Amino acid sequence: MSGTLNLKDASLLKTACYIDGAWVGKGAIDVTNPATGEVIAAVPSLGASEVRSAIDAAEKAFKDWAARPAKERGQILRRWFDLMMEHQDDLAVLMTSEQGKPLAESKGEIAYAASFLEFYGEEAKRVHGAIVPAPTNDRRIVVLKQPVGVVAAITPWNFPAAMITRKVGPALAAGCTCVVKPASQTPLSALALAELGERAGLPKGVLNIVTGKASEIGGELTANAKVKKLTFTGSTEVGKKLMEQSAATMKKISLELGGNAPFIVFDDADVDAAVEGAVASKYRNTGQTCICTNRFLVQEGVYDAFVEKLVEKVGALKVGNGLEDGVNQGPLIDTAAIEKVEEHVKDATSKGAKVVAGGKAHALGGTYYEPTVISGATSDMLVAREETFGPVAPVFRFSTEAEAIRLANHTPFGLASYFYSRDVGRCWRVAEALESGLVGVNAGLISTEVAPFGGWKESGIGREGGQWGIEEFLEVKYVAMAGL
Ligand SMILES: NC(=O)C1=CN([C@@H]2O[C@H](COP(=O)(O)OP(=O)(O)OC[C@H]3O[C@@H](n4cnc5c(N)ncnc54)[C@H](OP(=O)(O)O)[C@@H]3O)[C@@H](O)[C@H]2O)C=CC1
Numbered sequence: 001m002s003g004t005l006n007l008k009d010a011s012l013l014k015t016a017c018y019i020d021g022a023w024v025g026k027g028a029i030d031v032t033n034p035a036t037g038e039v040i041a042a043v044p045s046l047g048a049s050e051v052r053s054a055i056d057a058a059e060k061a062f063k064d065w066a067a068r069p070a071k072e073r074g075q076i077l078r079r080w081f082d083l084m085m086e087h088q089d090d091l092a093v094l095m096t097s098e099q100g101k102p103l104a105e106s107k108g109e110i111a112y113a114a115s116f117l118e119f120y121g122e123e124a125k126r127v128h129g130a131i132v133p134a135p136t137n138d139r140r141i142v143v144l145k146q147p148v149g150v151v152a153a154i155t156p157w158n159f160p161a162a163m164i165t166r167k168v169g170p171a172l173a174a175g176c177t178c179v180v181k182p183a184s185q186t187p188l189s190a191l192a193l194a195e196l197g198e199r200a201g202l203p204k205g206v207l208n209i210v211t212g213k214a215s216e217i218g219g220e221l222t223a224n225a226k227v228k229k230l231t232f233t234g235s236t237e238v239g240k241k242l243m244e245q246s247a248a249t250m251k252k253i254s255l256e257l258g259g260n261a262p263f264i265v266f267d268d269a270d271v272d273a274a275v276e277g278a279v280a281s282k283y284r285n286t287g288q289t290c291i292c293t294n295r296f297l298v299q300e301g302v303y304d305a306f307v308e309k310l311v312e313k314v315g316a317l318k319v320g321n322g323l324e325d326g327v328n329q330g331p332l333i334d335t336a337a338i339e340k341v342e343e344h345v346k347d348a349t350s351k352g353a354k355v356v357a358g359g360k361a362h363a364l365g366g367t368y369y370e371p372t373v374i375s376g377a378t379s380d381m382l383v384a385r386e387e388t389f390g391p392v393a394p395v396f397r398f399s400t401e402a403e404a405i406r407l408a409n410h411t412p413f414g415l416a417s418y419f420y421s422r423d424v425g426r427c428w429r430v431a432e433a434l435e436s437g438l439v440g441v442n443a444g445l446i447s448t449e450v451a452p453f454g455g456w457k458e459s460g461i462g463r464e465g466g467q468w469g470i471e472e473f474l475e476v477k478y479v480a481m482a483g484l
Pocket residue numbers: 154155156157158181182183184185212213214215216217218219233234235236238239241242256257258259289290337387388389
């Protein structure tokens with residue numbers, strides 16, 4: 001298989017699961033390249049009992065791992081970061097082959113994913129407690145921070161590496177151990193990460209990767225009382241279900257769910273800069289990220305200019321197999337994804353919107369879809385309410401700042417928002433008025449390992465990244481030292 005993928009280090013193509021430091025199970029679930037439809041590998045379909053053994057291994061490894069000095073845990077994470085960067089090219093080929101994103105984006109994601117290991121390797125040393133002034137002189141109030149224990153992580157296919165390291169990096173840095181269930185469509189990146197983690201010196205049981213039927217694995221991970229924390233990125237529907245399932249054992253939870261990101265362009269914006277930000281925010285990963293713009297809200301004075309310039313830029317995007325040179329947009333992940341995109345475009349045009357770029361399946365066939373722009377979008381359309389998760393840019397028109405804010409916030413979701421304006425007063429006002437966890441002001445790409453990432457409203461609970469990300473894996477303990 002690695003022959004087909006032409007990896008420099010063939011041992012990065014792993015097709016077994018990783019439990020307690022051993023590679024277990026045989027190929028049962030096909031992994032398909034969405035660019036070609038070709039099966040590139042098969043991974044095991046583990047059941048509840050194997051997941052239980054992974055949880056047991058993580059629990060057994062927890063005591064020693066948590067007891068290691070933070071500096072030592074940090075050094076292992078740092079070595080893991082170095083190995084990821086050393087193998088960036090191979091990891092990117094694996095990712096593009098199972099996920100479809102252009103190779104340059106995959107390389108970017110590997111560097112982004114590795115940055116969480118680097119950052120949290122350093123942050124491990126900064127898990128500070130506190131000594132609080134006590135109300136009487138005979139005692140001291142001490143606040144300790146300790147790892148929560150075994151962590152279950154369930155991750156999606158759109159960022160096959162970064163969604164794992166963004167969880168596992170801080171969890172391991174804090175002293176927790178992990179059982180990870182990657183998406184069935186993109187398990188190869190996860191398994192390659194485990195191989196590199198082992199080479200970096202992770203002791204057995206500290207990191208475990210299981211693949212198989214989602215409901216069965218998810219059922220065990222949420223029901224098992226040994227798991228103290230669940231961290232999930234994926235659809236809102238599954239996130240809510242996992243939250244419900246985790247209630248019985250009162251697990252700590254972090255959920256990073258769907259969004260419906262608005263991108264507002266005010267009359268005073270630099271329209272060229274806005275168009276550049278729009279393309280980056282909308283068409284990255286073929287529109288399949290939870291922070292991709294879902295709705296462009298453009299003020300009437302620059303509406304026509306924005307649409308015209310956007311159409312021109314979008315027309316220059318090259319669609320194709322992500323492994324080929326110069327490709328900007330790969331295929332969608334699967335047929336269900338392209339069907340959703342088609343439904344949204346059909347619904348919008350049936351309600352009066354006009355397709356001004358793309359608007360149909362791409363001539364390459366399969367799950368390729370043309371980069372699309374729709375003008376005249378209105379709030380009764382599906383594109384206004386639902387996450388399209390595809391390369392479609394619906395452009396809505398508004399007249400006042402108050403109307404833009406109302407439209408932007410008119411959604412149960414609150415993950416990312418973007419806006420372009422050159423008025424500093426407006427920049428502060430609007431940034432503060434938007435109901436979302438992330439706001440890009442004159443910027444369409446804002447993800448970084450040092451900042452908090454997470455949603456308001458139904459977009460989720462908790463934060464990943466920066467100093468906030470590690471808190472999710474720590475318990476706070478108040479120790480009253482009395483009789484002094
Ligand atoms: N917020 C985000 O970043 C993402 C949002 N989405 C949104 O969700 C839509 C559907 O995408 P989809 O991939 O189906 O997202 P899901 O939420 O279904 O998948 C995300 C992860 O959850 C797992 N999963 C699915 N069902 C269960 C379950 N019952 N118990 C435990 N784990 C489960 C999946 O496993 P398996 O792969 O084995 O099914 C995968 O590992 C997309 O079109 C998009 O709108 C999707 C991905 C990421």
